[in-house]
Amino acid sequence: MNTRDAATNRTFPFSWAPQYGTLTLRDWLAHLAKTGRVATIDKPVALEHELAAIAKRLDGAQAAFFTKPGRHVVPVVSGFMSKRAWIAEAMGIEESDLLAHFRSAAEKPVASKLLDRADAACQQVVHTNGIDLHALLPIPTHSEHDNGPYITAGLVIARNPRTGVQNVSINRIQVHGPDRMAILLLPRHLYAFQKAAEEAGDALDVAVAIGVDPLTMLASQAITPIDHDELEIAGALHGAPLPVAKCVTNDVHVPAFAEIVIEGRILPNVREPEGPFGEFPKYYSAKEAREVIEVTAVTHRSDPIFHTIVPAEMEHLLLGAIPREATLLAHLQRSHPGVKDVHLSVGGVCRYHLWVQFDKKREGEAKNVVLCAFGAHYDIKQVVVVDTDVDVHDPAEIEWAIATRFQADRDLVVIEGAQGSPLDPSTTVGQPEDAPPHLQGVSAKMGLDATRPAVYPAHVFTRVHIPGQDTVDLDALVAADNHAFDAYLSRHHD
Structure with missing residues (x-):
C-alpha cells in the first residue's frame, strides 16, 4: 500500500508521491478515481436537495463529483471519506491500526510550514470587493426542512485572542446573504475564543477552509486541550509539516492547498436566526439566534472544487x-x-x-x-x-x-x-x-x-467453535462450476 520516495526517503500512502509533499484533496480524488470510487455526475443537478439526494445514494460506495451543480461552473464533491477503510488507506495503514495511528499523531504534532502567498494555491484568485457567496460558490441546501444553503465541510480556523494559538473545527454555517453567515458555536474552543473577543468588545478573525485532504479533515476533529493547533496534528498524519498560508485580510493561517478559503470575522454582540438544520442524530435542530460571520474576502484556486458533507451520512x-x-x-x-x-x-x-x-x-x-x-x-x-x-x-x-x-x-x-x-x-x-x-x-x-463471569464452571460460557473454521481454504476445495454436482444428479436421478 505504501511507497517510498527516493529523493526524500519518505513513505507515502499510494503508488505515487503527492505533488506537494503532503496529500491534497486532488491527490486523493485522483487515487479514488483510479480505483473506481468516484461517480461523476455530468448532468445538471439542483443545489436544493437533488445534489444531496444523489450523494446520499452513493454514500459509502463512491464519492460523488458533480460537474454542473446549479448554475455554477465550480464542481462539488461529497463522500470521499465515507468508509473507515478509505480513511486508513489515506493514512497508509491497516484499518486495525487506525486509532493507534491517529492517537500517535495527536500526541506528536508537527509544526506547520508557512508558504509565501505566491506559492499558496488557495490564494491564486482573490475577491475582496463586492463579495457574493451565492454567486461565487455552489452552496447546497441539503435536507427537506433546512432553512437555506449551508456550508457543512468548512474548517473554521481562529486564533485564541489571548495566546495567539489557533484552533480548527467544523461548524455548520448558514449563508444568509452575499457576505454574511450564521455559525453554530457549541461550548468548545472556538466558542471560548469568541467569548474572550466579545468580552473585550472585539470581533474574532476567522477563516473557513473548504476542500482539504482527508487527513487534514480528520485532524480538525481531534479532541485536545485548548491551545493545540489541529493543523499540526494534520502535519503528523501527513508525516511532514503541513503547508499553510496567511490570510489576505487577517493573520489566520490556513491549509495552503485548500480549494477555497472564506475570510471574515465573528461580530461581537450580534446574533441572527439560524436553523432548522438536519444534524448528525438524524433530526432537525431548532431555529435559534447564533453568532454572525461578516465575510471580508474569498480566495480560491484558479479552478476550485467545493466540498460538501451530507449531514448524518457516513x-x-x-x-x-x-x-x-x-x-x-x-x-x-x-x-x-x-x-x-x-x-x-x-x-x-x-x-x-x-x-x-x-x-x-x-x-x-x-x-x-x-x-x-x-x-x-x-x-x-x-x-x-x-x-x-x-x-x-x-x-x-x-x-x-x-x-x-x-x-x-x-x-x-x-x-x-x-x-x-x-x-x-x-x-x-x-x-x-x-x-x-x-x-x-x-x-x-x-x-x-x-461480560462473562470472571470464573465459570465447565463450558457454560465457552463460545461454540469448530476447529478449522477460520483456516479452511475454500478456494482450493469448492469447485469453480457445478459440473460435478450436475454429474451427481444425473447418476442418481430416479
Missing part, C-alpha cells in the same frame, strides 16, 4: 467517530489497561453509543469501565462492555453478547440527570422550547455489563 459520522474513539481508548486505558478496543456505533450516530472490548479479571471491573467512559465525553449516552472474544465493530456480536451475558437486574447501570448532548432530541422532553443553555442536554446514561 462522511459526517466517521469524521466525528474516529478521533473520538482514539481519545476514548487512550482515556480508558489509562485507568483500565484491560481495555483492548472501542467503537462508536453507526446506530448510535457515532457519538452516543460506545462499545468497549475488555479483558475482565475481576467482578465489578466492567461497571468501572462504564463509569469511566461516561466521564470521558458528555455525548456518551450508552456503554456496552464485552469480552475480548466479541468483535466490537460487529453489531450482531454486540447484540449476541447482551442476549447471552447480560441480566438487567444485575448488570445494568443507570445514571439520572447527567449532562448529555444538546442535539439529542430526547433530552428536550419536558423542557420549554426556550430553555436556557444550562438546562439543555440533560440526559440519563445507561451502561450494560455484557
Whole structure:
C-alpha cells in the first residue's frame, strides 16, 4: 500500500508521491478515481436537495463529483471519506491500526510550514470587493426542512485572542446573504475564543477552509486541550509539516492547498436566526439566534472544487467517530489497561453509543469501565462492555453478547440527570422550547455489563467453535462450476 520516495526517503500512502509533499484533496480524488470510487455526475443537478439526494445514494460506495451543480461552473464533491477503510488507506495503514495511528499523531504534532502567498494555491484568485457567496460558490441546501444553503465541510480556523494559538473545527454555517453567515458555536474552543473577543468588545478573525485532504479533515476533529493547533496534528498524519498560508485580510493561517478559503470575522454582540438544520442524530435542530460571520474576502484556486458533507451520512459520522474513539481508548486505558478496543456505533450516530472490548479479571471491573467512559465525553449516552472474544465493530456480536451475558437486574447501570448532548432530541422532553443553555442536554446514561463471569464452571460460557473454521481454504476445495454436482444428479436421478 505504501511507497517510498527516493529523493526524500519518505513513505507515502499510494503508488505515487503527492505533488506537494503532503496529500491534497486532488491527490486523493485522483487515487479514488483510479480505483473506481468516484461517480461523476455530468448532468445538471439542483443545489436544493437533488445534489444531496444523489450523494446520499452513493454514500459509502463512491464519492460523488458533480460537474454542473446549479448554475455554477465550480464542481462539488461529497463522500470521499465515507468508509473507515478509505480513511486508513489515506493514512497508509491497516484499518486495525487506525486509532493507534491517529492517537500517535495527536500526541506528536508537527509544526506547520508557512508558504509565501505566491506559492499558496488557495490564494491564486482573490475577491475582496463586492463579495457574493451565492454567486461565487455552489452552496447546497441539503435536507427537506433546512432553512437555506449551508456550508457543512468548512474548517473554521481562529486564533485564541489571548495566546495567539489557533484552533480548527467544523461548524455548520448558514449563508444568509452575499457576505454574511450564521455559525453554530457549541461550548468548545472556538466558542471560548469568541467569548474572550466579545468580552473585550472585539470581533474574532476567522477563516473557513473548504476542500482539504482527508487527513487534514480528520485532524480538525481531534479532541485536545485548548491551545493545540489541529493543523499540526494534520502535519503528523501527513508525516511532514503541513503547508499553510496567511490570510489576505487577517493573520489566520490556513491549509495552503485548500480549494477555497472564506475570510471574515465573528461580530461581537450580534446574533441572527439560524436553523432548522438536519444534524448528525438524524433530526432537525431548532431555529435559534447564533453568532454572525461578516465575510471580508474569498480566495480560491484558479479552478476550485467545493466540498460538501451530507449531514448524518457516513462522511459526517466517521469524521466525528474516529478521533473520538482514539481519545476514548487512550482515556480508558489509562485507568483500565484491560481495555483492548472501542467503537462508536453507526446506530448510535457515532457519538452516543460506545462499545468497549475488555479483558475482565475481576467482578465489578466492567461497571468501572462504564463509569469511566461516561466521564470521558458528555455525548456518551450508552456503554456496552464485552469480552475480548466479541468483535466490537460487529453489531450482531454486540447484540449476541447482551442476549447471552447480560441480566438487567444485575448488570445494568443507570445514571439520572447527567449532562448529555444538546442535539439529542430526547433530552428536550419536558423542557420549554426556550430553555436556557444550562438546562439543555440533560440526559440519563445507561451502561450494560455484557461480560462473562470472571470464573465459570465447565463450558457454560465457552463460545461454540469448530476447529478449522477460520483456516479452511475454500478456494482450493469448492469447485469453480457445478459440473460435478450436475454429474451427481444425473447418476442418481430416479
